[in-house]
Amino acid sequence: MDERKDLTGGALIIRGAGILGGDSADILIRDGLVAEIGQGLRERTGAGDVEVVEAAGLIALPGLVDLHTHLREPGREDAETVETGTRAAARGGYTAVHAMANTDPVADTAGVVEQVWRLGQESGRCDVRPVGAVTVGLRGERLAELGAMADSAAQVRVFSDDGKCVWDAVLMRRALEYVKAFDGVVAQHAQEPRLTAGAQMNEGAVSGRLGLTGWPAVAEEAIISRDCLLAAHVGSRLHICHVSTAGSVEIIRWAKSKGWDVTAEVTPHHLLLTDDLVEDSPLGSYNPIYKVNPPLRTRADVEALREALADGTIDCVATDHAPHPVEDKETEWAAAAMGMIGLETALAVVQEAMVETGLLDWAGVAERMSAAPARIGRVAGHGRPIAAGEPANITLYDPAARAAVDPAGYASKSRNTPYEGLTLPGRVVATFLRGRPTVLDGKLT
Secondary structure, three states, rough: OOOOOOOOOEEEEEEEEEEOOEEEEEEEEOOOOOEEEEEEEEHHHHHOOOEEEEOOOOOEEEEEEEEOOOOOOOOOOOOHHHHHHHHHHOOOOEEEEEEEOOOOOOOOHHHHHHHHHHHHHHHHOOOEOOEOOOOOOHOOOOOHHHHHHOOOOOOOEOOOOHHHHHHHHOHHHHHHHHHHHHHEEEEEEOHHHHHHOOEEEEEHHHHHHOOOEEOOOOEEEEHHHHHHHHHHHHEEEEEEEOOOOOHHHHHHHHHOOOOOOEEEEEOOOHHHOOOOHHHOOOOOOOHHOOOOOOOOOOOHHHHHHHHHHHHOOOOOOOOOOOOOHHHHOOHHHHHHHOOEEEOHHHHHHHHHHHOOOOOOOOHHHHHHHHHHHHHOOOOOOOOOOOOOEOOHHHHHEEEEEEOOOOOOOOOOOOOOOOOOEEEEEEEEEEEEEEEEEEEOOEEEE
C-alpha cells in the first residue's frame, strides 16, 4: 500500500529556504504548483490545512533531471527495477529521469517504451521518460521504430544505443534526419569499436604499468568529430553522452562556435575520479568498482571537463547510473561489468567538484542538473524556475552536511558505488514532485 502523504488538495509551505542559495524565503505550494513566494507566508495564510516543512539553512533547487539513467527493467530486475531506481532518484533529489534503452528486450518499439513509461507512472516517485534505441536490438544494422516511439504514449524524444556506438555513418545520418520531424535528439555513445576492441581502461601510463589493454581518447574524439559534422550537415540535434576527454571538450567547443545544435553531458564520476585509482585506491588495486564505460581518465582530463561544465561547453551533468548485481562486479577485472551507480551521490559529487572549487554557484548547478537536461530532453514541467505559477518540483539540500558514503543505506537495488567510505559534502533533505513529498528528512515517504 502506498503510504505517501497526499497533499494534492491541501497546501504546503517550505519555510526559510535559500532559493538557489540566495536569500531565504517561504514557498507556498498549492495544487501541485508554486502559489507564492515571500516572507511569513504561514502566518499570513492562517489556513488550518497547511503543512509546514522547516527549511532554514537549506538550499531550494528545481527538481533535478537526469538524461542518462539505467533502470534495467525489463530484463535485468536483479540489478534494478523502475521502482527501486526511481526511489534512488528521489533520494538523490531527482524528479525526472530518462531510462536508457539497453534493456532486455531492448526499448526499440512503441510497446517496450510504453511499458517502461507506465511502470514509471506506477512508481510515482519520479517521472520516467524512456529513451528509445536508435537501431533494432542495438545491433547497429537498421533503424528502430523511431517515429512509432515518438508517437507512443511515452512521447519519446531522446534516442540512443548507449552502451554501443552507432558506428555506421550512414545509419547515424539517417537517424539524425529522421528525428528532425518530431524535434527529437540522437544521444551518441562515442566509442569507435575498432579502436577499443578488448579495452579495459584508459590508455596511458597506468594501463601500461598494469598490463591492461588501453582505451585511447581518440576513440571517443573521432566519433564526436564525425557526428558533429553530420549533425551540421543535416541540421539536426545531436547530444554527446558521458564526455570524458579534454580533446572531446575542444571538439564540442569548436562545434558550438559554429552555431551547430550540439549538446553534451558529463558524469559526476568523470568530474572527480581518475584512472590512477585502478592502480592505487583505498578499495584496492584492480578493483572493478572503477571499471566504467567510458573509462576514468587522467587528472588533466578531469580539469578540462570541470572547466567545460563551468563555461557551458558541456551543457549538463548526467549520472549514467549503471546498477549491477554483486556477482557482476565482485569478480576479476577482465570479466567484470562496466558501470557505477550514481543517482544518490550525484549532487554531492557536483558540490565537491564544482561548487567547493568555486567553478559553479548554486544557480549554475540548477542550470546544469535541472534546466539544461530538461530542455535537451524536452521534458515539460521540469527544469523550471522556482517561481509562482510553476510546477512545484523542488529539491531541498543541506550543503553543510558531510558524511562517509555507506551504500548499505541506498534505495538502489545495487551497491556498485566507487565512493564507498569517501566523505562527501551535502545531503538531500527533501524532494517534492508536483508538490507531493517523495522524500522528507532524507527518507522516502
